[in-house]
Amino acid sequence: MRITKQTNYAVRMLMYCAADRNELSRVPEIARAYGVSELFLFKILKPLVRSGIVQTVRGRNGGIKLGRPAEKITLFDVIRETEDSFAMAECFENDEAECPLVNSCALNSAWREALNAFLEVLSHHTIADLSATRFDIGSRLGLGELRSAARGH
Amino acid sequence: MRITKQTNYAVRMLMYCAADRNELSRVPEIARAYGVSELFLFKILKPLVRSGIVQTVRGRNGGIKLGRPAEKITLFDVIRETEDSFAMAECFENDEAECPLVNSCALNSAWREALNAFLEVLSHHTIADLSATRFDIGSRLGLGELRSAARGH
Numbered sequence: 001m002r003i004t005k006q007t008n009y010a011v012r013m014l015m016y017c018a019a020d021r022n023e024l025s026r027v028p029e030i031a032r033a034y035g036v037s038e039l040f041l042f043k044i045l046k047p048l049v050r051s052g053i054v055q056t057v058r059g060r061n062g063g064i065k066l067g068r069p070a071e072k073i074t075l076f077d078v079i080r081e082t083e084d085s086f087a088m089a090e091c092f093e094n095d096e097a098e099c100p101l102v103n104s105c106a107l108n109s110a111w112r113e114a115l116n117a118f119l120e121v122l123s124h125h126t127i128a129d130l131s132a133t134r135f136d137i138g139s140r141l142g143l144g145e146l147r148s149a150a151r152g153h
Numbered sequence: 154m155r156i157t158k159q160t161n162y163a164v165r166m167l168m169y170c171a172a173d174r175n176e177l178s179r180v181p182e183i184a185r186a187y188g189v190s191e192l193f194l195f196k197i198l199k200p201l202v203r204s205g206i207v208q209t210v211r212g213r214n215g216g217i218k219l220g221r222p223a224e225k226i227t228l229f230d231v232i233r234e235t236e237d238s239f240a241m242a243e244c245f246e247n248d249e250a251e252c253p254l255v256n257s258c259a260l261n262s263a264w265r266e267a268l269n270a271f272l273e274v275l276s277h278h279t280i281a282d283l284s285a286t287r288f289d290i291g292s293r294l295g296l297g298e299l300r301s302a303a304r305g306h
Contacts, residue, residue, distance in 0.1 A: 003264065011260055075263060106283045107164055110228060111156065114274035121267035130259045 007082040009036060010044045011075065011130070014053070018070040018131035024063030047081040070128035076119055078127075160235040162189060163197045164228065164283070167206070171223040171284035177216030200234040223281035229272055231280075 012034055017025045027045070031038040045064065048054040052067045066073065165187055170178045180198070184191040198217065201207040205220045219226065 015260070075267075106285065107161075107168070110275070110278040110283065113278075114228075114271045117270040117274045118267045121270045122263070125263040125266075130263065132259065 003079065004083060006044050007079050009034065009041065010048060010078050010082045011127070013041060013044065013064075014048075014066065014070075014073060014078065014127045015131050017054070017064060017066050018127050024057055024061070024065055026063045044082065048078070051077075051081045053077060053081065066127070070131060071126050073127040074123050075125045075127075075130075076123035079119070079122060156232065157236060159197050160232050162187065162194065163201060163231050163235045164280070166194060166197065166217075167201075167219065167223070167226060167231065167280045168284050170207070170217060170219050171280050177210055177214070177218055179216045197235065201231070204230075204234045206230060206234065219280070223284060224279050226280040228275035228278045228280075228283075232272070232275060 013030055016030050016033065027038055027041050031041050045054060045056075049056055049067075053073055054064050055067045056062070056064050166183055169183050169186065180191055180194050184194050198207060198209075202209055202220075206226055207217050208220045209215065209217050
């Protein structure tokens with residue numbers, strides 16, 4: 001049982017934006033900081049932009065930033081956009097399920113109840129909480145150094 | 154986010170055993186009822202037998218049965234045996250993680266807290282609860298018919 005890589009890096013991207021003291025963060029820099037591809041991050045950005053969690057600014061000096069204060073973005077908001085499915089098992093996902101129990105199965109509601117408890121906890125954690133140690137995160141992500149380098153120092 | 158197919162069918166196998174009014178259930182019959190391969194079910198059986206959730210009886214009239222009353226087997230007991238890992242994201246699973254935040258990440262504890270809520274719910278559901286509509290499940294799984302056929306009716 002695990003969250004997808006998409007959700008994991010969506011949260012990390014938002015943490016980066018929250019930790020970045022500049023107005024706009026750049027995807028190539030985020031990709032470099034986390035050691036993942038830009039293409040992968042751009043793919044994750046789509047649902048985040050569509051739902052307003054992230055705003056994009058186009059152009060040479062463009063970049064991305066949080067669409068609302070970090071205090072107003074919960075982990076539940078993020079996971080809702082980035083997970084493809086909350087069907088806990090393939091037998092509940094489509095009508096072609098093989099299992100003869102599919103319509104009378106108490107297991108369905110047990111998984112659902114557990115999932116709700118999981119999501120309930122996530123709704124109490126915000127990107128702001130996760131970025132509370134902002135300065136430490138900023139330095140670990142190399143934010144200061146990158147900016148200095150970009151400015152030619 | 155989803156549970157593995159292993160966990161899903163482990164629970165279904167236990168529901169089958171609980172619904173089966175005979176002393177022993179046979180894996181080929183369970184495989185046929187759920188439309189999965191015997192090999193797959195035998196693979197899942199290993200950790201269930203090792204942990205005592207399932208008992209096997211060898212021989213021509215052998216088979217499997219619950220290792221203790223269905224009331225004493227929770228979904229948590231099962232998932233603990235059948236899920237390979239409870240690391241919610243690959244960055245917490247090994248020491249080779251790329252993420253520079255891995256040692257200072259509040260996200261780790263947020264996922265962990267949510268996972269604990271998920272597992273807590275599962276610890277309150279037993280195989281007996283899931284098999285409460287035992288007769289309905291038995292007929293849906295074709296248990297009556299299979300036995301009649303085996304007896305030559």
